[in-house]
Amino acid sequence: MSSTYEEALAADESSVSATRSRAMRGFAAMDPQKQREIASLGGRAAHQSGHAHQFTPEEARAAGRKRHQKNLASAV
Template identity: 60%
Template sequence: MDDDEQRAQASKGGRAAHQSGNAHEFDSNEAREAGSKGNQSRATSGGRSDNDDDNRRGSDGNNGYTGTSNRGGSRDGNR
């Protein structure tokens, strides 16, 4: 299932849940409380995990450096 199919299926489920009265709808106070709990959890866990930097860089851990440079050349690398 590609992303568009998955999104369409999830949308149908969300609409059906609301129509049947089973979907939870946050009021502003509940949303505020939930956000506060999330912030507390993040603060007590030390903020970011050790893997956050690796995840942002990509799995190869090379900080996005591929060993090539595009300085002074054309976009496709042909000069």
């Protein structure tokens, strides 16, 4: 085998290992329970600061109607 093939193979393997090492970093590498705790804190903070949207019953009904109309149209 030529050295260029071996070099290309080695480069490919190093990029695969680099991808694997990046795959489970930060938030994604955390325990699912820890992720939920952190996400919950963010949601609570958003509600306390007034930045979280809360649907009124009318808005929820309108969204439901819109979604059902979309489903019916795609089924035909």
